Amino acid sequence: MDKKVTVIGAGNVGATAAQRLAEKELCDVVLVDVIEGVPQGKALDLAQAAPIEKHDAHLLGANAYDATAGSQIVIITAGIPRKPGMSRDDLLSTNAGIVKKVTREIASRSPQAILIIVSNPLDAMCHVAYEATGFPKQRVIGMAGVLDSARFRAFIAMELNVSVENTHAFVLGGHGDTMVPLPRYSSVAGIPITELMTAERIAALVQRTRNGGAEIVSLLKTGSAFYAPASAAVEMAESILKDKKKVLPCAAYLEGEYGIRELFIGVPVKLGAKGVEKVIEIKLAPEEQAALQKSAAAVQELKSVLATLKY
Ligand code: APR
Numbered sequence: 001m002d003k004k005v006t007v008i009g010a011g012n013v014g015a016t017a018a019q020r021l022a023e024k025e026l027c028d029v030v031l032v033d034v035i036e037g038v039p040q041g042k043a044l045d046l047a048q049a050a051p052i053e054k055h056d057a058h059l060l061g062a063n064a065y066d067a068t069a070g071s072q073i074v075i076i077t078a079g080i081p082r083k084p085g086m087s088r089d090d091l092l093s094t095n096a097g098i099v100k101k102v103t104r105e106i107a108s109r110s111p112q113a114i115l116i117i118v119s120n121p122l123d124a125m126c127h128v129a130y131e132a133t134g135f136p137k138q139r140v141i142g143m144a145g146v147l148d149s150a151r152f153r154a155f156i157a158m159e160l161n162v163s164v165e166n167t168h169a170f171v172l173g174g175h176g177d178t179m180v181p182l183p184r185y186s187s188v189a190g191i192p193i194t195e196l197m198t199a200e201r202i203a204a205l206v207q208r209t210r211n212g213g214a215e216i217v218s219l220l221k222t223g224s225a226f227y228a229p230a231s232a233a234v235e236m237a238e239s240i241l242k243d244k245k246k247v248l249p250c251a252a253y254l255e256g257e258y259g260i261r262e263l264f265i266g267v268p269v270k271l272g273a274k275g276v277e278k279v280i281e282i283k284l285a286p287e288e289q290a291a292l293q294k295s296a297a298a299v300q301e302l303k304s305v306l307a308t309l310k311y
Pocket residue numbers: 008009010011012013014032033034035077078079080081082091095098101102118119120121223224225226229
């Protein structure tokens with residue numbers, strides 16, 4: 001393939017993302033992990049599925065970074081996932097150290113790469129990657145809103161017994177308990193869900209979306225969600241690789257948009273070959289704006305804790 005994407009972390013999210021990238025024949029994939037043999041083994045296993053899945057993407061596993069040189073996109077999933085009872089914020093110090101180290105390795109070999117950050121706590125890890133690499137803000141993007149919106153869409157489709165393809169949803173804010181699902185901008189075949197469901201049912205779906213990751217952690221017990229997170233990261237990668245300019249909710253570095261400064265937070269952006277090509281500012285109702293500000297305050301708090309840590 002003429003495009004190369006590196007996935008750092010060959011665990012649940014990373015290996016699934018590698019599989020989806022290859023099966024969509026979007027690019028060649030380099031899978032990197034610290035555990036010896038794991039990225040090599042998973043890449044080989046995926047390569048052996050290729051004749052059946054009918055794709056010609058090349059997959060390579062490695063413990064070092066030389067093979068990653070010249071990647072157009074790097075998806076960062078390295079880190080530890082949540083266990084039951086843990087919040088995403090509990091991962092802060094461990095994952096900050098890991099994300100700093102791996103993004104520096106990437107920056108030295110793929111200085112033009114676009115980074116898609118998946119490691120949690122998401123918004124804080126975007127800050128770590130942004131500072132560690134010195135990349136322009138357009139090339140450091142967090143995966144959260146696409147996942148949170150997909151969860152909201154899945155719940156809307158289940159509730160109304162309609163095709164998921166007819167659903168559309170918007171979720172803004174940080175990737176945590178303060179995320180801001182926007183029912184007004186969420187629809188089925190263009191009809192706002194506020195016309196199709198009672199306020200009580202919408203509130204229940206919003207709450208389930210906020211709790212979407214924790215619901216899966218409590219079921220799995222040994223880790224966190226990975227199929228939908230991988231799909232979400234790959235949808236972002238596809239929009240960039242094909243320069244599709246999809247408008248997707250992503251964590252982007254804001255410098256005044258929505259009244260928020262110097263913070264990564266989930267907002268609608270246009271994703272194309274240059275990364276974040278535009279932050280789309282939509283008009284928010286006063287209570288929506290207040291919820292977004294509350295979410296920004298939670299991200300700001302984590303950013304301040306990050307500044308006090310040695311990692
Ligand atoms: N360099 C490369 N890989 C690393 C490093 C490192 N310094 N440190 C850890 N890893 C690898 C681990 O060896 C493991 O294989 O990252 C992988 C993480 O995989 P899992 O434990 O399966 O976790 P996963 O479910 O994939 O989640 C990864 O994404 O959604 C977030 O909260 C989640 O932060 C977590 C991340």
